[in-house]
Amino acid sequence: MSVQELEKIFQQKIDQEIKIEPKDWMPDAYRKTLVRQISQHAHSEIIGMLPEGNWITRAPSLKRKAILLAKVQDEAGHGLYLYAATETLGTSREQTLDDLHSGKAKYSSIFNYPTLTWGDIGAIGWLVDGAAILNQVMLCRTSYGPYSRANIRICKEESFHQRQGFDILMVLSQGTPEQKAICQDAINRWWWPSLMMFGPKDGESTHSEQSTIWKIKRKSNDELRQQFVNMIAEQVKILGMTLPDADLKFNPATKNYDFGEIDWNEFWNVVKGNGPCNKQRLETRRKAHADGAWVRAAAEAHSEKRKARAAQKVA
Amino acid sequence: MNIRLTKYYYGDIPEEKGGGSAAKSESTANWPLWEVFIRSKQGLDHKHVGSLHATDAKMAIENARDVYTRRMEGISIWVVESKYIHASNPDDAEAFYEPANDKVYRHPTFYDLPDEVKHM
Numbered sequence: 001m002s003v004q005e006l007e008k009i010f011q012q013k014i015d016q017e018i019k020i021e022p023k024d025w026m027p028d029a030y031r032k033t034l035v036r037q038i039s040q041h042a043h044s045e046i047i048g049m050l051p052e053g054n055w056i057t058r059a060p061s062l063k064r065k066a067i068l069l070a071k072v073q074d075e076a077g078h079g080l081y082l083y084a085a086t087e088t089l090g091t092s093r094e095q096t097l098d099d100l101h102s103g104k105a106k107y108s109s110i111f112n113y114p115t116l117t118w119g120d121i122g123a124i125g126w127l128v129d130g131a132a133i134l135n136q137v138m139l140c141r142t143s144y145g146p147y148s149r150a151n152i153r154i155c156k157e158e159s160f161h162q163r164q165g166f167d168i169l170m171v172l173s174q175g176t177p178e179q180k181a182i183c184q185d186a187i188n189r190w191w192w193p194s195l196m197m198f199g200p201k202d203g204e205s206t207h208s209e210q211s212t213i214w215k216i217k218r219k220s221n222d223e224l225r226q227q228f229v230n231m232i233a234e235q236v237k238i239l240g241m242t243l244p245d246a247d248l249k250f251n252p253a254t255k256n257y258d259f260g261e262i263d264w265n266e267f268w269n270v271v272k273g274n275g276p277c278n279k280q281r282l283e284t285r286r287k288a289h290a291d292g293a294w295v296r297a298a299a300e301a302h303s304e305k306r307k308a309r310a311a312q313k314v315a
Numbered sequence: 316m317n318i319r320l321t322k323y324y325y326g327d328i329p330e331e332k333g334g335g336s337a338a339k340s341e342s343t344a345n346w347p348l349w350e351v352f353i354r355s356k357q358g359l360d361h362k363h364v365g366s367l368h369a370t371d372a373k374m375a376i377e378n379a380r381d382v383y384t385r386r387m388e389g390i391s392i393w394v395v396e397s398k399y400i401h402a403s404n405p406d407d408a409e410a411f412y413e414p415a416n417d418k419v420y421r422h423p424t425f426y427d428l429p430d431e432v433k434h435m
Contacts, residue, residue: 023405070385077382084366087348093368094345153365157386300346303370 014215019145022088030214035089036105037216038147042082043100043107047281049075051115052124060118067164068121074157081150088146101286108132109267110197112275119172119186125165127187127194130232133158134224135198143215166235173239187236188244195259196267198225226256233257348397349375351382353389361393369394 006025013020020026049072056072059065086096099105110128115121136158139151172183199221211217233250236243247260269275346368352361364383369375375394383389403411419425428435 021405023402025406073385077385080367080382081365087366092345150365299370299374303374306371306373 011213014143014213017215019148020143021145029210030216031089033211033214033216034144034147035086035091037211038082038086038089038150039091039096039099040106040108042079042086042096043105044111045075045079045082046100047107047111047285048128049079050281050284051111051113051277052121055115055118055121058118059121064168071125071161071164074161078150078154078157081153082147085144085146085150097289101282101289103273103282106271108197109270109275110193112270112278112281113189113193114277116189117182117186119169119182120190122165122168122172122183123186123190125161125163126169126235127165127190127232128197129158129161129165131194131197131228133162134228134231138217138219138224141215141218147216166239169239169241173241183239184241187239187241191243191245192262192266193270195225195229195262196270198222198228200264200267229257229259346370349379349394350397350400351375351379352393352395353379353383354391354393355389357390361391364388366397 007027010020010024010026010030013024020030052068052075053072056065056068059068083093083096087093096105100107110131115124133155136151136155140148140155142148142151169183169186172179175183202220202222209217212220229248233243233248245260247258249258250256251258270278273279347370348366349369349372350366351364353364354361367375367378367382369378372394376392379392379394384392415421
């Protein structure tokens, strides 16, 4: 069969909402786009453990420590589901990890911002995980089977993350004036970077978007961002806090919240590696991988020993 | 002037926009890939849930517990090295499943019975 015919059958399946599975024929560009997107998603889960991980020992109570530990553990699991999905497309785990450690592969820029106070852990759960959930709920319906299944699994676990974040902020918002200030400050610093998580404005595009035709993505950046703003603008009232945007206002005509202009220079600067923590995050990640080398070596040696012992018993 | 604008999606930043060097780290040994099957409760089948890398079956089961049963999702785990799984070929699907395609009489709904017939 010619490539044109195969492409036609492939697109027909997509149009009929039939999922694409690993062994099915797919265009090279579809495979490449998926490998890039899924591995970036995976790296985001892994790097995302760092800003929160450094608060596990400093969390204000044993309960909060246990919860945060469980959350960070979940992120590791999410990374694994996604790495496994990448592997179904024919790239090795080593290659994917090497691309992260070399700086070639990207991850969500949000994790290049620092976590300065305990309030930041609340803001990450509420805003950052909240934004991620909107995206991941959409991705549950993505056209590639393994990626869709990974997102379904992730979404099941992720909703606790957002709730625990809101819970942290709730407690702070009802505390001393100092604690209230910590809460507002965290919201102020995380609000705009969270909006940037959805990516550039739809208007920046003039040519047709392949990811939409392939149904990898099913909603536009601006659609998701608006959904997020509408959601958070209401929730922030329950906290008795404000969002740092003077232009934020409900528009009765569109039934949406209008909001101010995002600083795209900042966005591209952080993507290009000049964010507050880009260098530190990658170094920490590389160090963690290098420090774990002996554990991997020991695990291999241990399994070799077990194999040898089992062989001896048989003999 | 030929300017091409591209739309970038969240979670999909194109490679050429990235900074960073291309220094390559040393690669770790390739641990085999395992497929994980979980029985969620007594009486149900084991169901495929995903895959992971491990040096041997014991490690695969322990890692599967940590990754796939953190919320009591299972009471029994099977792991099998992915290389031992043989699969039908999706390209042959049409011919392969063809024999079942024209045998509607294998379904109970094929038989049109009078309404008076009960419990059948």
